[in-house]
Amino acid sequence: MSTPVSARPATALNTPDLTNGEAPALEVKGLVKDFHSGGLFSRASVRALGGVDLTIRRGEIVALVGESGSGKSTLARCIARLEKPTAGRILLNGTDVLKRDRFQASREYRSQLQMVFQDPFGSLNPVHRIEHFLTRSLTLHGKAGTPAQLRTRLDGLMTTVGLTPDMLNSYPHELSGGQRQRVAIARALAVEPEVILADEPTSMLDVSVRIGILNLMRQLRDKQGISMLYITHDLASARYLADRIAVMFAGELVEEGESLDLLANPAHPYTRLLVSAVPDPARTGSYDPRERAALRAAVMESSSCAFDGDPEQRCSAAEPVRHRVGDPANEHWVRCHLYRPPASAASHALSAEPRTENKASA
Ligand code: ADP
Numbered sequence: 001m002s003t004p005v006s007a008r009p010a011t012a013l014n015t016p017d018l019t020n021g022e023a024p025a026l027e028v029k030g031l032v033k034d035f036h037s038g039g040l041f042s043r044a045s046v047r048a049l050g051g052v053d054l055t056i057r058r059g060e061i062v063a064l065v066g067e068s069g070s071g072k073s074t075l076a077r078c079i080a081r082l083e084k085p086t087a088g089r090i091l092l093n094g095t096d097v098l099k100r101d102r103f104q105a106s107r108e109y110r111s112q113l114q115m116v117f118q119d120p121f122g123s124l125n126p127v128h129r130i131e132h133f134l135t136r137s138l139t140l141h142g143k144a145g146t147p148a149q150l151r152t153r154l155d156g157l158m159t160t161v162g163l164t165p166d167m168l169n170s171y172p173h174e175l176s177g178g179q180r181q182r183v184a185i186a187r188a189l190a191v192e193p194e195v196i197l198a199d200e201p202t203s204m205l206d207v208s209v210r211i212g213i214l215n216l217m218r219q220l221r222d223k224q225g226i227s228m229l230y231i232t233h234d235l236a237s238a239r240y241l242a243d244r245i246a247v248m249f250a251g252e253l254v255e256e257g258e259s260l261d262l263l264a265n266p267a268h269p270y271t272r273l274l275v276s277a278v279p280d281p282a283r284t285g286s287y288d289p290r291e292r293a294a295l296r297a298a299v300m301e302s303s304s305c306a307f308d309g310d311p312e313q314r315c316s317a318a319e320p321v322r323h324r325v326g327d328p329a330n331e332h333w334v335r336c337h338l339y340r341p342p343a344s345a346a347s348h349a350l351s352a353e354p355r356t357e358n359k360a361s362a
């Protein structure tokens with residue numbers, strides 16, 4: 001095991017070479033979210049996020065992957081300020097938004113950051129026509145203009161998301177799932193956001209229309225420079241869409257890196273488990289069903305980490321440090337005591353994080 005080179009807390013390192021001098025579009029530092037559990041008078045809580053650090057540069061698409069219940073939606077909802085984080089910071093263009101808008105997200109924040117949800121039907125009130133949703137969004141953010149300008153903007157939004165302007169007169173139930181999700185995206189676009197958080201935007205859609213939504217998201221990034229957090233449990237779509245992938249396990253990011261590099265060289269047992277579920281014609285022979293079952297048993301059959309509570313493993317006593325994996329250009333790191341860096345990489349530990357708090361609740 002290599003010796004960590006610095007003892008800075010994780011929030012201070014936050015991959016400093018990511019920003020190229022300009023503030024990233026979105027930065028999350030040490031985000032913690034505890035949910036109250038138990039009865040009315042109980043003080044019990046569940047830790048859904050255990051101190052998450054995440055950076056999204058301008059015009060970058062970062063995928064957040066992890067199995068159901070790992071905390072992905074909680075992170076997005078905290079960033080969108082639909083949930084109140086227990087601790088941590090959220091910076092948009094370098095501005096600390098929890099300090100600026102202490103109690104709720106301001107209109108300014110909503111015009112900078114929008115969220116697209118999994119269920120496009122649930123997010124569109126069935127009694128209104130499509131025109132209503134888009135007009136409302138434009139009006140709320142002062143972007144409606146004159147009636148003629150409004151008409152042009154409505155038509156433009158529909159065209160941008162690949163729908164025809166005549167569909168403005170439709171009701172949500174008259175559209176397909178894919179078309180409804182396009183409307184939800186158009187509604188988010190109406191405010192001209194810099195960042196979009198898309199929480200499993202394709203998981204309720206037919207397989208045949210998913211690719212269209214992913215292509216639309218990519219187009220929005222390419223043409224409008226919108227930064228995105230793309231949440232999914234589907235690594236294949238993450239590879240297709242995202243520049244970088246962050247892997248969440250039990251409320252903590254355990255590995256992150258440039259998409260292709262992370263998928264080609266997964267370093268954390270949990271990432272390997274996720275990767276093993278992705279059909280890949282180029283990977284012949286590896287991950288037969290038995291190997292996958294063993295991997296799953298090792299990683300999943302535990303409340304937190306398979307190695308938690310094992311006195312032989314250092315995870316039980318202290319948080320694992322971050323280790324850089326491979327070429328620094330790939331910005332690939334892993335946090336796991338089981339990771340053994342190559343002997344030549346003694347200086348590759350990125351932080352020694354002196355957090356020894358209760359791991360079981362993470
Ligand atoms: P994911 O989106 O990755 O499936 P979630 O963020 O929805 O995961 O959930 C993470 C954990 O937080 C789960 O254990 C879930 O039960 C818990 N959780 C989420 N929302 C709430 C809530 N409102 N109250 C209590 N626990 C919650």
Ligand code: MG
Nearest residue numbers: 072073074199
């Ligand atoms: Mg979710």
